[in-house]
Amino acid sequence: MPGPLLRHVDALVGVGVLVWNLTASQFGELSQQLDQGLDRARDFVTANLPITDAQLDKLVKQTRDGLSGSAPDPVGGARTAAEVFGSILLALVLLFFLLKDGRSMWRWVLRRMTGPNRELTAAAGRAGWRTLGAYSRGTMVVAAIDAIGIGLALVLLRVPLALPLALITFLGGFVPIIGATVAGTIAVLVALAANGPTTALLVLxxxxxxxxxxxxxxxxxxxxxxxxxxxxxxxxxxTAGTLVAGIAGAFVSVPIAAVAWRILDTVQRHRAADSA
Structure with missing residues (x-):
């Protein structure tokens, strides 16, 4: 791995470890604040909307039963955890070799191509790689700006647990639309539990x-x-990525779709140019 790239990776890992050490001890308190926020939201709904406590409790019970019914058994959970750990380890090893030998591996693939397919494959590969790089850098920048902006608002409004909420916002930025909505909802509920409805509206x-x-x-x-x-x-x-591969699928589904679309678009453009 080249020296500069290795230093960038070490810096990212160091920042990640530091942030985790600062926030890991606060997630238990965050869970309690979230529960209190849900309770206050429940009281607001039953007091201001035409829905009774029994109806709301029935709806919540049905939701919990559905989630618990789809939850895996302990043996299946352990097997799933082992599969996730193995997948993460495999992804890290593959990432190392792609960063180290990716260029030579791509050249090996191109040497196996003949005729016009070689040029088309090279163009499509370059377009897909540029798209993946642009998506990764852009998503990280946008997620960091979201986390800084919302985290600063939480600090100014004196909402507790601003740092873990900012971390959740940053991670949610990697799941377009849905991630930002979930992270914002969590921040509003914590503000509602800690400081009341006025602060919650300001956070919203x-x-x-x-x-x-x-x-x-x-x-x-x-x-x-x-x-x-x-x-x-x-x-x-x-949605499709989440149904197929859970949380990991939600994170990787959009970049995969973006790369696939860019490759297909490049192939179509080249074929249209050749036909013309």
């Missing part, structure tokens, strides 16, 4: 403002047109 306004700036200004500027997908396509892709 801050979340909406940051996400509007991100969606209408930063994301088009950072991502540009190279990785743009329609929101409907993103929702379908994220």
């Amino acid at each position: 306004a801050a979340v909406i403002a940051v996400q509007q700036i991100e969606g209408n200004l930063l994301e088009p500027l950072v991502m540009k047109r190279q990785v743009q997908l329609h929101p409907a396509v993103i929702l379908v892709v994220v």
Whole structure:
């Protein structure tokens, strides 16, 4: 692995370890605050909407029963954890070799191609790689800006647990649309539990403002047109990835779809040029 790239990876790992050490001890308190926020939201719903406590309890019970019915047994959970750990280890090993020998591996693939397929494969591969790089860098920048903006609003409004909430916002930024919605909801519920409805409304306004700036200004500027997908396509892709591979599928489904679309678009353009 080249020296500069290794230093960048070490820096990212160091920052990740530092942030985790600062926030890991606060997630238990975050869970308690989230439960209190849900209870206050429940009281608000039953007091201001035409729904009784019994109806709401029945709805919550049905939801919990559905989730518990789909939960795996302990043996299956242990097997799933082992598979996840093995998948992460395999991904890290493959990432190391791709960073170290990716260029020579791609040249080996191209040498196996003959005629016009070689040029087409090279162009499609370059387009897909550029799209993946642009998506990864852009998503990280946008997620960091979201986390900083919402985290700063939480600090100014004196909402407790601002750092773990900012971390959740950062991680949620890697799951388009759905991740930001879930992270914003958690921040609002914690603000409701800790400081009351006025602060919760201010946090909601801050979340909406940051996400509007991100969606209408930063994301088009950072991502540009190279990785743009329609929101409907993103929702379908994220849902399909979640159903197929769980949380990991939600994270990787959009970049896979963006790369696949860019490769198909490049192939179509080359074939259209050859026909012309």
